[in-house]
Amino acid sequence: MTDPSTTDQSTTDQSTTVASTTVPSDAPAEGVPGKGTSAKGVPSEVSEGAPSEGAISRRRLLGTAGATGLALGAAGGAVGYAAGSSFSSDASSSSASGEEVAPLSSLGAGEVMFQGKHQPGITTPLQARGHLVAFDLAAGAGRKEAAALLRRWSETARRLMAGEAAAQDDTGVARDAGPSSLTVTFGFGHSFFARTGLEKQRPDSLDPLPDFSSDQLDKARSNGDLWVQIGADDALVAFHALRTIQKDAGGAARVRWQMNGFNRSPGATAHPMTARNLMGQIDGTRNPKPAEPDFDERIFVPESGASGEPAWMANGSYAVVRRIRMLLDDWEQLSLKEQENVIGRRKSDGAPLSGGSKATETTEMDLGKTDSRGDLLVPINAHARISRPDQNGGAAMLRRPFSFHDGIDAKGVPDAGLLFVCWQADPLRGFVTVQRKLDRGDALSKFIRHESSGLFAVPGGAAKGEYVGQRLLEG
Numbered sequence: 001m002t003d004p005s006t007t008d009q010s011t012t013d014q015s016t017t018v019a020s021t022t023v024p025s026d027a028p029a030e031g032v033p034g035k036g037t038s039a040k041g042v043p044s045e046v047s048e049g050a051p052s053e054g055a056i057s058r059r060r061l062l063g064t065a066g067a068t069g070l071a072l073g074a075a076g077g078a079v080g081y082a083a084g085s086s087f088s089s090d091a092s093s094s095s096a097s098g099e100e101v102a103p104l105s106s107l108g109a110g111e112v113m114f115q116g117k118h119q120p121g122i123t124t125p126l127q128a129r130g131h132l133v134a135f136d137l138a139a140g141a142g143r144k145e146a147a148a149l150l151r152r153w154s155e156t157a158r159r160l161m162a163g164e165a166a167a168q169d170d171t172g173v174a175r176d177a178g179p180s181s182l183t184v185t186f187g188f189g190h191s192f193f194a195r196t197g198l199e200k201q202r203p204d205s206l207d208p209l210p211d212f213s214s215d216q217l218d219k220a221r222s223n224g225d226l227w228v229q230i231g232a233d234d235a236l237v238a239f240h241a242l243r244t245i246q247k248d249a250g251g252a253a254r255v256r257w258q259m260n261g262f263n264r265s266p267g268a269t270a271h272p273m274t275a276r277n278l279m280g281q282i283d284g285t286r287n288p289k290p291a292e293p294d295f296d297e298r299i300f301v302p303e304s305g306a307s308g309e310p311a312w313m314a315n316g317s318y319a320v321v322r323r324i325r326m327l328l329d330d331w332e333q334l335s336l337k338e339q340e341n342v343i344g345r346r347k348s349d350g351a352p353l354s355g356g357s358k359a360t361e362t363t364e365m366d367l368g369k370t371d372s373r374g375d376l377l378v379p380i381n382a383h384a385r386i387s388r389p390d391q392n393g394g395a396a397m398l399r400r401p402f403s404f405h406d407g408i409d410a411k412g413v414p415d416a417g418l419l420f421v422c423w424q425a426d427p428l429r430g431f432v433t434v435q436r437k438l439d440r441g442d443a444l445s446k447f448i449r450h451e452s453s454g455l456f457a458v459p460g461g462a463a464k465g466e467y468v469g470q471r472l473l474e475g
């Protein structure tokens with residue numbers, strides 16, 4: 001069993017109130033109950049119900065949050081959609097055989113707050129579905145149109161994340177579901193600033209990423225004026241948000257590229273644990289944790305201007321997005337031992353190869369340990385060795401990826417891999433430093449291909465009544 005406190009999935013957004021989960025979940029709910037959430041993590045407005053400005057709250061349509069969503073039984077994951085039933089999210093119950101089963105829970109009730117110091121979707125636990133979309137401003141659209149768009153998008157994000165319907169012409173696709181931990185995150189690309197006459201406000205940190213020798217990038221699926229990351233634990237909730245955001249763009253912006261991804265569904269594993277990727281590895285073990293003293297400094301732009309960052313980026317972060325194809329046909333030819341040597345960790349439980357049979361995922365890696373023949377137990381080119389902060393002058397990033405699978409390509413091989421999204425206060429010190437090192441001799445590089453790339457400035461969270469990016473667009 002892995003220690004959930006070590007996993008990226010256990011991280012919680014500072015602006016997050018996640019519904020309590022009383023059954024094992026891949027996304028442990030550590031959210032501190034706060035505004036809009038009862039002590040049990042279930043939205044407290046449910047019975048009082050005060051949907052804003054005439055909106056019909058989806059939660060109200062559902063009756064009570066406790067009576068909605070997916071009811072998960074621990075015994076084999078017995079599942080029933082319990083809308084309108086008397087199922088409760090915190091009541092224990094018995095199976096037909098009289099056997100005690102775990103209390104029911106509602107995945108749909110998970111709610112992340114839109115407003116906060118940081119935007120949602122950065123430290124939020126991994127969600128089951130994700131859409132990454134880049135937009136380019138339409139010809140003739142400038143700062144005014146961009147400001148109006150960000151205002152519309154922010155209002156949509158706030159409403160949908162609270163489980164309300166869209167302000168206009170809601171399609172009804174998500175009407176039976178709760179917020180399902182929906183997050184919508186907005187960022188600006190390098191090209192946005194010239195398009196809007198805001199060049200002077202463009203952070204140096206947005207300078208284009210250098211070329212890496214192993215890049216095989218498709219320009220049409222890279223970069224973009226604006227970037228939106230959508231995540232939710234329900235596929236329809238995520239799609240609904242995507243569609244609403246696309247419709248909100250109206251004539252102001254058009255989609256440049258879109259990528260769709262997924263993670264394991266909460267509750268799929270017997271215990272909360274770090275995610276696995278499509279190569280089967282436990283991935284995310286050594287992510288920085290919000291409780292660590294240097295977490296904020298590594299991931300978020302500080303409030304003071306001392307960093308050389310523009311004031312509008314205070315509490316923001318930089319997202320590097322890479323579509324990384326996994327060459328699964330080649331990878332799967334390797335023996336288990338060969339696969340483990342590529343990473344430097346055991347495939348079964350993520351323990352470092354230097355740790356011996358008693359090691360666990362959290363055992364410290366011993367970089368100098370050798371076997372009886374004097375060979376390093378963690379090979380010199382192992383991915384988990386050379387990507388470490390202590391091998392890269394302290395460089396660190398918060399990795400928050402989605403897997404993708406877009407079928408079989410023209411050559412008959414799986415078009416599958418990782419939508420690698422990483423967050424840092426300074427992309428040059430974070431992603432670029434580590435990727436330069438990986439580019440020079442990562443054992444994993446034979447089995448992956450970077451196919452597209454983006455770098456986006458993601459401003460801090462919106463205050464009440466504010467829209468994301470307002471300090472840039474109206475500053």
Ligand SMILES: C=CC1=C(C)c2cc3[nH]c(cc4nc(cc5[nH]c(cc1n2)c(C)c5CCC(=O)O)C(CCC(=O)O)=C4C)c(C)c3C=C
Pocket residue numbers: 277279281282283284285286287322324325326343345350383384387388389396397417418420431434435438448
């Ligand atoms: C430039 C940054 C990185 C890229 C690109 C990248 C791609 C990539 N990684 C895996 C699988 C694993 N990565 C692991 C650790 C790890 N990877 C990076 C950075 C990049 N990875 C870092 C900073 C770390 C942590 C290093 C540390 O602090 O010890 C691991 C080991 C488990 C873990 O700590 O998460 C795996 C497995 C894949 C499959 C991949 C591209 C498809």
Ligand SMILES: [Fe+2]
Pocket residue numbers: 383387
């Ligand atoms: Fe990695």
